[in-house]
Amino acid sequence: MSQNLFSDDLLSFIDEWKDKPGNLIMVLHRVQSEVGYISREAADEVSRLLDVPLATIWGVVTFYHFFKLTKPGKYNIQVCLGTACYLKGGDIIVEELEKLKGLKVDSLTEDGLFSLQAVRCVGCCGLAPVMTIGGEVFGKVSKDQIPGILDKFS
Amino acid sequence: MLVHLTIQGIEVAVEQGSTVLEAALKAGIRVPTLCYHPDLKPFGSCGLCICKQEGSAKIIRACATPVAEGMRIITHDNELYEVRKTILELIMSTHPASCLTCVRNNKCELQKLCVEYGIREQPFETRIKELPKDKSTKAIVLDPSKCIKCGRCVQVCQSLQGVYALEFIGRGDSTQMCPAAALPLNDSPCIKCGQCATHCPVGAIYELDEGGVFLHEAAASEKVVAVQIAPAVRVALGEEFGFKPGELTTGKIYTALRRLGADYVFDTNFGADMTIMEEGSELVKRVKENGVLPQLTSCCPGWIDYVTKYYPDLIENLSSAKSPMMMQGAITKTYWAEKMNIDPAKVYSVAIMPCTAKKTEIHRDEHMRSSGYDDVDLVLTTRELARIIRQYGIDFAALPESEADSPIGEYSGAATIFGVTGGVMEAAVRTAYNLISGKELSDPDIMTVRGNGEFRHGAIDVDGKATLRFGVVHGMGNAKQLLDEIRAAKQKGERAPYEFIEIMACRGGCIAGGGQPLGTDDEVRSKRTSGSYTDDKKAKIRCSHQNPSVIKAYEEFFGQPLSEKAHHLLHTEYKEVPVYKN
Numbered sequence: 001m002s003q004n005l006f007s008d009d010l011l012s013f014i015d016e017w018k019d020k021p022g023n024l025i026m027v028l029h030r031v032q033s034e035v036g037y038i039s040r041e042a043a044d045e046v047s048r049l050l051d052v053p054l055a056t057i058w059g060v061v062t063f064y065h066f067f068k069l070t071k072p073g074k075y076n077i078q079v080c081l082g083t084a085c086y087l088k089g090g091d092i093i094v095e096e097l098e099k100l101k102g103l104k105v106d107s108l109t110e111d112g113l114f115s116l117q118a119v120r121c122v123g124c125c126g127l128a129p130v131m132t133i134g135g136e137v138f139g140k141v142s143k144d145q146i147p148g149i150l151d152k153f154s
Numbered sequence: 155m156l157v158h159l160t161i162q163g164i165e166v167a168v169e170q171g172s173t174v175l176e177a178a179l180k181a182g183i184r185v186p187t188l189c190y191h192p193d194l195k196p197f198g199s200c201g202l203c204i205c206k207q208e209g210s211a212k213i214i215r216a217c218a219t220p221v222a223e224g225m226r227i228i229t230h231d232n233e234l235y236e237v238r239k240t241i242l243e244l245i246m247s248t249h250p251a252s253c254l255t256c257v258r259n260n261k262c263e264l265q266k267l268c269v270e271y272g273i274r275e276q277p278f279e280t281r282i283k284e285l286p287k288d289k290s291t292k293a294i295v296l297d298p299s300k301c302i303k304c305g306r307c308v309q310v311c312q313s314l315q316g317v318y319a320l321e322f323i324g325r326g327d328s329t330q331m332c333p334a335a336a337l338p339l340n341d342s343p344c345i346k347c348g349q350c351a352t353h354c355p356v357g358a359i360y361e362l363d364e365g366g367v368f369l370h371e372a373a374a375s376e377k378v379v380a381v382q383i384a385p386a387v388r389v390a391l392g393e394e395f396g397f398k399p400g401e402l403t404t405g406k407i408y409t410a411l412r413r414l415g416a417d418y419v420f421d422t423n424f425g426a427d428m429t430i431m432e433e434g435s436e437l438v439k440r441v442k443e444n445g446v447l448p449q450l451t452s453c454c455p456g457w458i459d460y461v462t463k464y465y466p467d468l469i470e471n472l473s474s475a476k477s478p479m480m481m482q483g484a485i486t487k488t489y490w491a492e493k494m495n496i497d498p499a500k501v502y503s504v505a506i507m508p509c510t511a512k513k514t515e516i517h518r519d520e521h522m523r524s525s526g527y528d529d530v531d532l533v534l535t536t537r538e539l540a541r542i543i544r545q546y547g548i549d550f551a552a553l554p555e556s557e558a559d560s561p562i563g564e565y566s567g568a569a570t571i572f573g574v575t576g577g578v579m580e581a582a583v584r585t586a587y588n589l590i591s592g593k594e595l596s597d598p599d600i601m602t603v604r605g606n607g608e609f610r611h612g613a614i615d616v617d618g619k620a621t622l623r624f625g626v627v628h629g630m631g632n633a634k635q636l637l638d639e640i641r642a643a644k645q646k647g648e649r650a651p652y653e654f655i656e657i658m659a660c661r662g663g664c665i666a667g668g669g670q671p672l673g674t675d676d677e678v679r680s681k682r683t684s685g686s687y688t689d690d691k692k693a694k695i696r697c698s699h700q701n702p703s704v705i706k707a708y709e710e711f712f713g714q715p716l717s718e719k720a721h722h723l724l725h726t727e728y729k730e731v732p733v734y735k736n
Contacts, residue, residue: 040335044734053318054734055334055342062323 005045010034014049024052024060028067037068073108073115075134075153082121088128089143094118096146113154159225168221175203175216178229185229186238186267188245188355189304190217192675193314193661197305201241202267205229239271245302247278249356256300256357261672263355264302288333290340293362293513294351294668301331301358307350314661316631317460319344331358334734341735343463347456347630347659348510348535348668361510361535361669365542368504368534372415377502380490381416382482383407385423386508386573386664387536389685393671394540395550399678400685405555410543411506412556420490421558422505423565425482426572426581428707429453430698432724433475433578434585435715437654441620446470448625448640448652451578453477455515456659456668458728460630465637466730467644474725478572479505479512480522482562483529484723489711490562498525504532506539508573508667511659521726535669564703567598567693573664574686575628576603576610579656583614583622584697591617598696606662606680608632611652625655633657 006014013030017023027046028038035042038061047054061067077097081090097103097116108115114133122130127139131149138149156167161174161181168177173196178185188200196218203216208226216229228234245264253259288296303322308331311320319342323332333342351359372379383404392403408419437449452458452473461468476484483505487498505512516522516530523529534542543550557563568584571577580600587595602612603624609632611625627633640650660667662679665686695701712720 043335053312053334053343055312055318055321058323058332058335059321063325 005035005041006031007034011049014046018050023050024057025064028057028061032067036072037070039069039071070106070115071108071112074113075115077103077114077116078119078122078132079116080120080122080128080130081118082125084125084128085121085130088140090129092143093129093131093141093146096143100147100150114150157221157223159221159223159227161227162229170221172221173217174205174214174219174221174225174227177221178205178216178227183229185216186270187217188263188267188302189306191306191353193353194306194309195313197309199303199305200245202238204234204237206231206234235271239273242268242271242273243277246273246276247280248282249302250282250299251276257360257363258354258357262357265356285330288339289362290338291344291346291362291514292340292517293346293510294339294344294348295360295362296331296333296339297358297360298330298332299358300356302356303329303331304355306353306355307331307359310349310353311344314629314631315345315347315349315659316634317343317345317347320350337734337736343733345456345459345463345630345659346511346514346668349660350668351510352666352668352670352672352674361537362513363538363541364513364532364534365538365545367532368538369415369542369545371502371504371532374502376500378418378496378500379416379502379504380418380420380486381411381504381506382420382422382425382479382486383411383506384479384508384512384573384664385426385570385577385686385689386667386670386682387506387539388570388689389573389665389682390508390670391536391540392550393673393678394537395543397551398681400681400683400688402685402689403550404689405557406550406553407506407539408558409553409556410539410548410550413548413553414542414546416504418559419556420482420486420563421565422478422482422507423569423572424562424701424703425478425480425485426453426569427566427698427701427704428481428485428724429475429478429572430568430578430581430585431704431708431715432481432720433473434582434589434698436473436475437582437586438589439716441653447649448623448655449473451654451656451658452726453572453578454658454660454664455509455511455518456630457633457657458515458518459511459731460633460659461637461657462728462731463733465641468637468640469728469730471640472728474727476521476724476726477512477515478569479507479533480515480529480726481724483516483522484524485562485707487525487527487529488723489707493561493710498527501527502532503528503530504534505530506536507533508536508664508670509533509660510535510668512669519726519729524723536667536671537669540671561703561706564701565693566698566701566704567690567696568698569701570689570693571686573667574683575658575663576605576626576656577663577686578658579603579624579626579654581698582654582656583624585699586622587616588697588699590620593617594697594700606676606683609636622654623652625652627656628658628663629661630659 103116155170164181166181186202189197198218206228285298333339388404392401450471491498513533568581614622643650665682
């Protein structure tokens with residue numbers, strides 16, 4: 001099972017870190033960057049490879065916002081709801097995405113193209129309100145710009 | 155070394171390494187706690203045990219602060235009272251105040267503290283989450299809405315038991331006590347030992363209450379209700395009615411069961427004697443015929459659940475003998491029913507157990523229906539029995555004593571210590587000695603296997619003819635080291651240096667099982683243990699193979715231990731169980 005789920009690179013990384021303290025979060029980071037999220041299968045595999053109970057993995061994964069339990073869309077949208085972005089209308093972007101795509105926070109569009117995350121600050125408050133799609137940053141976003149921005153991703 | 159300090163001005167000397175909380179107890183001062191439990195390491199989540207230290211502005215947690223020479227501790231003043239009251243009010247703002255309908259009403263630690271601190275109003279906005287109950291195991295119910303996140307259950311499940319079925323998920327306000335990977339509890343590694351339930355300070359984890367089922371079935375006229383009671387019940391049930399831990403109330407329990415509608419009252423101790431005959435003979439056979447050794451005991455369903463999940467490679471080491479309860483059930487519906495000329499289809503077989511896992515054991519597999527019917531139809535824990543005794547208005551303390559029904563109610567001293575860690579080992583040694591040497595022990599007290607060490611081992615010389623190297627473990631989390639040793643030896647084609655190993659999932663054995671009266675700690679364990687040894691000591695017959703009813707059962711029905719009939723009714727087999735079912 002592990003051959004299909006994790007790359008050889010990842011497996012050798014896990015092997016290297018297997019007996020080192022504090023390895024779980026490191027490994028989960030790598031797993032998420034490779035698989036895109038922490039699937040139950042991935043968690044089972046990490047549990048087996050590191051000999052860490054699934055309960056512990058689930059505790060860690062649900063404690064840190066960084067880790068995702070659901071599969072992200074092809075393009076992951078992050079809308080900043082930090083103080084500056086919120087005051088400048090970050091919540092309006094969220095509302096608009098739901099209206100346009102039926103996309104709710106922490107969910108996925110039916111076609112699997114977009115997923116949506118609400119985040120706290122992406123480090124460019126001067127551009128508030130900010131959204132990122134697949135890593136690309138869009139600043140000073142207004143409601144009517146959104147359809148045009150989304151059209152760039154398919 | 156002793157450390158001297160004052161608690162509220164009272165001088166006290168305690169061992170170095172003690173906590174301020176323990177020092178306060180010694181000074182006769184009780185500091186309120188919710189997350190602290192003497193079985194567990196300090197967790198420090200509730201904050202109720204906060205105290206002040208003279209000369210320091212820092213507030214300390216008594217449970218997690220080690221004593222130091224010359225400390226002057228203030229445990230109670232008006233400010234601490236106010237802070238503790240606020241903590242309780244904050245807990246109550248997220249805890250449903252449904253005390254009247256709660257299983258823990260009158261036994262809830264939070265409720266007691268709210269009474270003590272005079273919580274009359276709710277100054278904070280209440281935010282109570284409606285979370286679904288988890289009844290998936292048919293033994294233990296999780297009600298996360300009532301959880302106060304003290305962390306006891308998680309610590310019990312992970313540190314004490316090494317099972318890792320429970321964990322906290324989420325963070326902050328949305329933290330939730332939850333089975334692994336948010337699975338239903340039954341799909342998690344849970345072994346149903348129920349230690350989470352006995353350690354929960356509130357009503358968030360409890361036994362599935364089936365007392366009503368018993369009363370309903372007992373009232374049905376066409377049923378012949380046959381009840382058995384486990385060894386550990388007799389040293390603990392009394393606690394629910396004002397008796398001290400360890401006080402034997404066997405005769406009163408028999409009477410109470412008859413008043414509750416039991417037509418026949420038997421004793422699981424008879425089944426325990428039968429278990430020793432079968433398991434002891436199996437051990438002797440394995441030793442003589444170079445079979446798979448060490449032989450591991452199989453009475454504890456929590457342990458069986460654990461080993462079939464975590465150490466399936468050791469299944470071949472498990473004794474094939476059923477637990478005393480399952481033997482007793484099978485015997486009731488075959489040998490006894492036949493002898494009494496009663497249609498086994500009409501027999502309703504009930505077991506009173508100190509254990510929540512026993513509720514699931516009766517449905518484990520087809521071997522639990524060896525009589526052609528469910529060998530045991532219903533299991534009630536000690537706590538559930540206490541509840542229906544109260545419901546029936548029975549003044550337990552005033553009950554006259556009575557005897558169990560023969561012929562499957564008579565028991566030896568060896569059987570009654572089954573509920574104590576080391577008890578099965580001792581009982582087995584008493585009979586194995588006879589099986590190997592043909593002689594009787596001059597002193598049946600085998601002191602080398604007794605005690606409360608978490609892993610005890612040694613060797614017993616059997617009349618110069620054999621050496622029995624034994625291991626005894628209690629508390630599931632303590633078994634790992636020994637099981638890893640057996641596994642490692644096996645992988646090298648060798649075998650670990652033991653012949654017989656007894657493992658019980660609960661700390662102290664069944665006397666401190668997950669279905670026993672609440673408030674169990676090491677002091678209570680020790681008293682219940684003494685009660686069991688007292689029952690053994692006063693027994694006329696101390697060894698299972700000397701029990702006349704056992705001898706008769708073999709003469710009349712089973713032939714001899716390990717016979718074909720015995721194999722069919724008194725033995726079982728085990729299958730590997732996935733750690734996570736989904």
